[in-house]
Amino acid sequence: MNYISIDTARKNLEIVGEYNQTELYHLDQSPLQHSVTLMPAIEKLMKGRDWKDIDCIGINLGPGSFTGIRIGVTTVKVFSYLKNIKVIPFNSLEMYAYNIYSAYGDTVISAMYSGNANVYIAVFEKNQNSLSQILEPKVMNMDEFSRFLDVIDEQVLIACDFDLPTKKDNFKIIKIEDSCKNGIIKIMHQNRKAVGHNELEPLYIQVPQAQKNL
Numbered sequence: 355m356n357y358i359s360i361d362t363a364r365k366n367l368e369i370v371g372e373y374n375q376t377e378l379y380h381l382d383q384s385p386l387q388h389s390v391t392l393m394p395a396i397e398k399l400m401k402g403r404d405w406k407d408i409d410c411i412g413i414n415l416g417p418g419s420f421t422g423i424r425i426g427v428t429t430v431k432v433f434s435y436l437k438n439i440k441v442i443p444f445n446s447l448e449m450y451a452y453n454i455y456s457a458y459g460d461t462v463i464s465a466m467y468s469g470n471a472n473v474y475i476a477v478f479e480k481n482q483n484s485l486s487q488i489l490e491p492k493v494m495n496m497d498e499f500s501r502f503l504d505v506i507d508e509q510v511l512i513a514c515d516f517d518l519p520t521k522k523d524n525f526k527i528i529k530i531e532d533s534c535k536n537g538i539i540k541i542m543h544q545n546r547k548a549v550g551h552n553e554l555e556p557l558y559i560q561v562p563q564a565q566k567n568l
Contacts, residue, residue: 359412362388362426370538416557431551440548447476450513453537465514
């Protein structure tokens, strides 16, 4: 399968793809400059390659940076429409889970810091080659998240990008750093149903801080 997959929801732009069994990869270390860096990165990866050979485009719908999500979703909608390419949507929390889920345990908790002492979380159950969502993405404040962790007494694998407020012997914690390359690759090879550009909806979960202050 030939594909290109875009993550603009986090501070560092990440693009993962495959073209005729050749890996396509770009990780931009310029924080939150996606409006400037996304198109040049795509053009560089696709130089000398034909869009007609691309089977699908992956896109991280969020949660994460509101501006970044808008940029990524809008860009993918345009490419999908102009190039007549189907889209594979996914979210940040399943991307975290797939990035590390093979390491340990049958239950995976993904936790992503959202700023203002809030946390995005989702919970997944490990199957043979995939993950099933058992708690859909939601937002908690740090106190709520700490209480949530307090009641967990089974072995769990936790993928997070911040230091947890609660740590236990039954927690296997794996810190997500810059790259989620492995997670994106696993998602794109899940044989998911593709959607059209008009079916894409950003996953914000909570309103922007500017709206909260109104």
